Amino acid sequence: xxxxxxxxxxxxxxxxxxxxxxxxxxxxxxxxxxxxxxxxxxxxxxxxxxxxxxxxxxxxxxxxxxxxxxxxxxxxxxxxxxxxxxxxxxxxxxxxxxxxxxxxxxxxxxxxxxxxxxxxxxxxxxxxxxxxxxxxx
Amino acid sequence: xxxxxxxxxxxxxxxxxxxxxxxxxxxxxxxxxxxxxxxxxxxxxxxxxxxxxxxxxxxxxxxxxxxxxxxxxxxxxxxxxxxxxxxxxxxxxxxxxxxxxxxxxxxxxxxxxxxxxxxxxxxxxxxxxxxxxxxxxxxxxxxxxx
Numbered sequence: 065x066x067x068x069x070x071x072x073x074x075x076x077x078x079x080x081x082x083x084x085x086x087x088x089x090x091x092x093x094x095x096x097x098x099x100x101x102x103x104x105x106x107x108x109x110x111x112x113x114x115x116x117x118x119x120x121x122x123x124x125x126x127x128x129x130x131x132x133x134x135x136x137x138x139x140x141x142x143x144x145x146x147x148x149x150x151x152x153x154x155x156x157x158x159x160x161x162x163x164x165x166x167x168x169x170x171x172x173x174x175x176x177x178x179x180x181x182x183x184x185x186x187x188x189x190x191x192x193x194x195x196x197x198x199x200x201x
Numbered sequence: 202x203x204x205x206x207x208x209x210x211x212x213x214x215x216x217x218x219x220x221x222x223x224x225x226x227x228x229x230x231x232x233x234x235x236x237x238x239x240x241x242x243x244x245x246x247x248x249x250x251x252x253x254x255x256x257x258x259x260x261x262x263x264x265x266x267x268x269x270x271x272x273x274x275x276x277x278x279x280x281x282x283x284x285x286x287x288x289x290x291x292x293x294x295x296x297x298x299x300x301x302x303x304x305x306x307x308x309x310x311x312x313x314x315x316x317x318x319x320x321x322x323x324x325x326x327x328x329x330x331x332x333x334x335x336x337x338x339x340x341x342x343x344x345x346x347x
Contacts, residue, residue: 084244086333110244112237125308127241128332155330 085109085201088129090120090146091164092139100133103190104197117141121149124156131201133193136165136175144178151179160200164188227251227344230271232262232288233306234280242275245333246340259283263291266298273344275336277329278307278318286321293322302343306331 085107089100092115101111112129114120117138132150136143143163150156163175166186175183182196229251231242239255246253254271256262259280266274274292278285285305292298302324307314315326325339341347 083334083337084247086241086244110240112241122235123237124330126235126238126329126331128330130333155328 085130086112086127087131087133088112088114088120088123089133090114090117090138090143091133091135092116092137093135096135096164099190100193103193106194107197107201115139117143117146120146124150124153128155128159130159131197132159132161134161134163134180136163136167136171147175147178147180162193162196162200227273228254228269228271229273229275230254230256230262230265230269231275232256232259232280232285233275233277234258235277238277241333242336245336249340257281259285259288262288266292266301270297271301273340274301274303275340276303276305276323278305278314289318289321289323304336304339304343306336 087104087109089097089111091097091100091113094115097111097113112123114123115138117140119140120134120138121141134143134146138146147161147163150159150161157179160181161179163180163183164186165171165175165183172183181200184192184196227249229246229249231239231253233239233242233255234257236257239253243253254265254269256265257280260283262274262276262280263283265271276285276288280288285307289303289305292301292303299322303322304325304327305318305323306327306329307318308329318326324343327335327339338347
């Protein structure tokens, strides 16, 4: 295995204010990433945009986000399994999860029983997402 | 916290006023093989006046440390080529590098590691998965910012 080169960046100049949120967005449609980021602009947040369920689980082995926005229909490991594994892990069981679903009515109770904190139907209003996030955080 | 042997008149300071531009930026080396975690670490520490240097394996880390003598090292133990344990050992055995503060990150569930890494010279230890705030607290403590 070859070694890699070092990369450098100059960190952004920021004054000491409230800590920025880390939001993990598990969604395989890239345009939704943009919608989410725009919708949540009033919040000071950094984002991890992940398009595959297994990659979500891998990321959650390394870091605990402040919030997870989870599409239930993810490729690879689906959102149901991601949620199940999160709630089975004591380190992740308290992380707020908003499930985003295009499934229509009928699965909300199952989602909440599995430990989702809230859900949003697609297509969703930016204001609805903002309200939920504000409430959860 | 250990004294950094590289401290000179260019000792970096954390200063948010207009004089800050004259102080050398902190150099923070991130040693982690998962690219996404580099981003998380940088964002966690984004309000420090820091230059972040990213490497993804232990051998490159040692080369980089020798070249730039960072002010702080964030070190994952599970690395390719040369693991974090060996990086720690080699840093300790070299007078030029033994005083550089190291925050070690390691997978949760490996009990007993904290004492082992501290014996090897780590200044602080955080479990993965980590909260950004936990990393920031560890760095603040190690750099004497609290």
